[in-house]
Amino acid sequence: MYYSDELIAEVRSRVDIVSVLSRFLSLQKKGANYVCCCPFHNEKTPSFSVNQTRQIYKCFGCGVGGNVITFLQKYENMTFSEAMEYLAPLAGVTLPERDNSEEAKMRTNKKLRLYEANKHAANFFFRVLWDEKYGGPGMEYLKKRGLTDETIKHFSLGYAPTNARGVIDYCRKQGVTDQEMIDAGIAAFSEKNGLYCKFWNRVIFPIQDDRGKVLGFGGRVMGDGEPKYLNSQETDIFNKRRNLYGFNFAKASRKDRFILCEGYMDVISLHQAGFTEAVASLGTAFTSEQARILQRYSPNVYLSYDSDGAGTKAAMRAIEILRQYKVTGRIINMKPYKDPDEFIKGLGAEEFEKRMENAEDSLLFQVHTTEKNFNTEDYAEKTKFHHEIAQFLAQMEDPLERDNYLEAVSKEYGINKEHLKEAVGKAALALADKREWEEARTxxxxxxxxxxxxxxxxxxxxxxxxxxxxxxxxxxxxxxxxxxxxxxxxxxxxxxxxxxxxxxxxxxxxxxxxxxxxxxxxxxxxxxxxxxxxxxxxxxxxxxxxxxxxxxxxxxxxxxxxxxxxxxxxxxxxxxxxxxxxxxxxxxxxx
Ligand SMILES: [Zn+2]
Structure with a gap:
């Protein structure tokens, strides 16, 4: 932060929070405050309140709150300086030019340095990929996967050559220090090899934040090496839980839905087929932080996880996380293909869109998936299965929604509706007890x-x-x-x-x-x-x-x-x- 406290205070006091927030939200006057539905969580009745006297906002639903600057940081993902630059003209305040000494200050800012290091490394990998002499294996792989030149450039894909020193020499020439390369997760040091790049003989997927800055890298090995995918470790700028691959493009697509996939290649081939709303978690299971990010933009998430056992298990977990954030998850059936990449190649984008239209409701998906664990010919097992169904239904908080599902499920499995209702009631009580207990324990x-x-x-x-x-x-x-x-x-x-x-x-x-x-x-x-x-x-x-x-x-x-x-x-x-x-x-x- 290189603006003085006085200057920040001046800018903030000269703008009105209501008029600035009105540029993004449709605020309604209610009593002394202005209200609207919260832009940071999904809701139907307004609990987001702006207090003009105190120049602050507060959501009584999810608890988020702050002033006009923090709003821009949160809602528009601006940095503090960007928020200041946005507000200054509205406040009629001229900000000091970013002169050389301020540049110098910025250069010492570690995070900015890590972004720089990543940018240079990404540049290097990108150049190598397009280099006829060195990029061959990488380009061959991407072409074989059916990617066009345009797609490869759009995602800034690259290739880390077998010579693990190239990127290090290149980054050094750009003024990146060895320590910065280590801190950015590009390089590591060993007594035997000195400084070496962690990625070699891999196709590189730069992982960008929602503003397009490179946070880290994913690397797919060429041939049968292990591990198949290698990701940068978490750094000061790279938090795997809080970012999604492809989100920068998906956000810009402004479609009222997301497609959640498992891998980088899934995202890329979906984008190439026109599904620019596709995103993936970063080599880890889907997290609640990621659910929160998606929920801010749309309550509709379509899951296109692998149709194998591991994929189904991961989808079951993701559904529960999404449900906690009141996001409706729907599951795209990709059979007979394993993943969206294969599906698009086999049946094309139009068919994929049809599968989205017919995507399975997340609760019914859970029920149908669970059914496979039971031999429903056996009466005892059948009863167990029905109790499992009751468990799923008990998680629904909205009674109307719960009733609708109760109706559908009891019809599908020929369960007496009243008996199922009773079982759901019991399961809901047990669940409430369990939650209370867990809360007390944690x-x-x-x-x-x-x-x-x-x-x-x-x-x-x-x-x-x-x-x-x-x-x-x-x-x-x-x-x-x-x-x-x-x-x-x-x-x-x-x-x-x-x-x-x-x-x-x-x-x-x-x-x-x-x-x-x-x-x-x-x-x-x-x-x-x-x-x-x-x-x-x-x-x-x-x-x-x-x-x-x-x-x-x-x-x-x-x-x-x-x-x-x-x-x-x-x-x-x-x-x-x-x-x-x-x-x-x-x-x-x-x-
Ligand atoms: Zn809220």
Whole structure:
């Protein structure tokens, strides 16, 4: 970040969050706020709310929140600087030119250096592929797979020659250091070989982010070497869980659906056949982060996984992940072919489109796949299978949807509908118990219960302070940032208290800018958007504030007590705090 805090604040304060967000969303005025359906999760009733006074947005469905800059970063995938460049003309502010010294600053930015290193390596691989002398094996392979020159160029495919030093010499000439090559996952070092490229004698698939920058590489070995596919390891810029192969093109295609495949070649041949909405996970199973990315753009995902056992298993897992994000998964039947690449070659794009139209509903796919595990001629096994069906149905949260499936499945398998309904009800209860138990186990009972409760109280207090800044004078002798239960909230409280001490109204949109992590931004946003409902009367509010103050302080003292031993000094401190707490119980707040 090379803009000064003052400049950032100036740009931000001169634009209005409502008018900027209106360029992307259709906001409706509702009460004091503006609302619309959340662009970051799939929903039918609006829970995305923009607060014009505080210049922040918050989704009460998925919890995402931030200011105008973080919105552009999230929604348009801009970098911080790009968001600034976008807003500056709207704010009537001229940004300083990126002069040489700033270039120098950028050069020292490690991430940018890794992107650079990857760009040069990708260039090298691309050039080698088209080189008649060295690129032969790679080009021959790609041609045999039926790719046109145009497709090869579109995906910037390349070839890593058998000489593993070539790319290293090339990158060095472009000013990439050895360490950067190692950090970018292009090269490795060994005592025996010195610095060597990890990819050799492989066709190279550059993996790009949604803006087309190269994050890493996938390499397909020529011949029968192992491993068949080699991927760059994760680096500072390459997170496999958060990226999808082909997504940069699929996003730009603006179709209201995605085709999810297993491999690079599947994506490429689908794109070549006109299905530019195809994407694939990156040599790992499909992840929830990837589901979240897809869900932002479309609720329709078609799976074209391999039709073998492993592919079916992977599809079953992907369906469940997609369902958690309320994405409708449909399964494309590719029989008699194994994968979309073979299918397109065998039956063509038109037939593939037809198969998409007739794609199987994900729940029915799960049921039909599971059926194969049971011998339904045997009564005991048949009963087990019916209970399995009930398990699947129990996962559906929407009762109408559940009923429709119940109807369809009971008809198909000749199951008594009422009996199935009963079994689903039981399975749903068991599932709810299991979820509760797992939640308690993974987050610990404290976090699920008390910690959340404390954070809510802390949020409320800060929201109150924002609404009634004069309140601070009455409570400042009792509370400090040290009383807050998490590091993040201690940090936010510190900033809020500082502004209040200086007689300024805290600026939530500015405070959010202090945090780079999107989760932190959303959490900070929650601090300032806690809904204070049902507190219409002034007295009621006053009592609520006193109560919250007491609870926060009590929790804070309890935390202190835990760290203390049994020395006289410790016991005295405990006692003193207990007395203070008794006093605080009687505090009267006047608004
Ligand atoms: Zn949301």
């Amino acid at each position: 987050t610990g009972p404290k976090k699920a219960g008390k910690a959340d409760y404390m954070m809510q109280n802390e949020q409320l207090l800060l929201t109150f302070l924002l609404e009634e800044p004069t309140l601070y004078a009455q409570i400042r002798q009792y509370i400090s940032e040290e009383d807050f239960s998490t590091e993040l909230y201690r940090d936010v409280a510190k900033t809020v208290f500082e502004s209040l001490r200086e007689g300024k109204t805290p600026d939530p949109a500015a405070i959010i800018s202090h945090y780079e992590d999107p989760d932190d931004q959303s959490n900070v946003c929650a601090v300032f958007t806690t809904q204070i409902e049902d507190l219409s009367g002034k007295e009621e509010k006053e009592r609520a504030i006193a109560d919250i103050l007491y609870k926060i302080k009590k929790n804070s003292y309890e935390m202190h007590a835990k760290t203390r031993g049994s020395s006289m000094e410790d016991i005295n401190k405990d006692l003193q705090e207990k007395q203070e707490l008794e006093k605080l119980k009687k505090i009267v707040i006047r608004l």
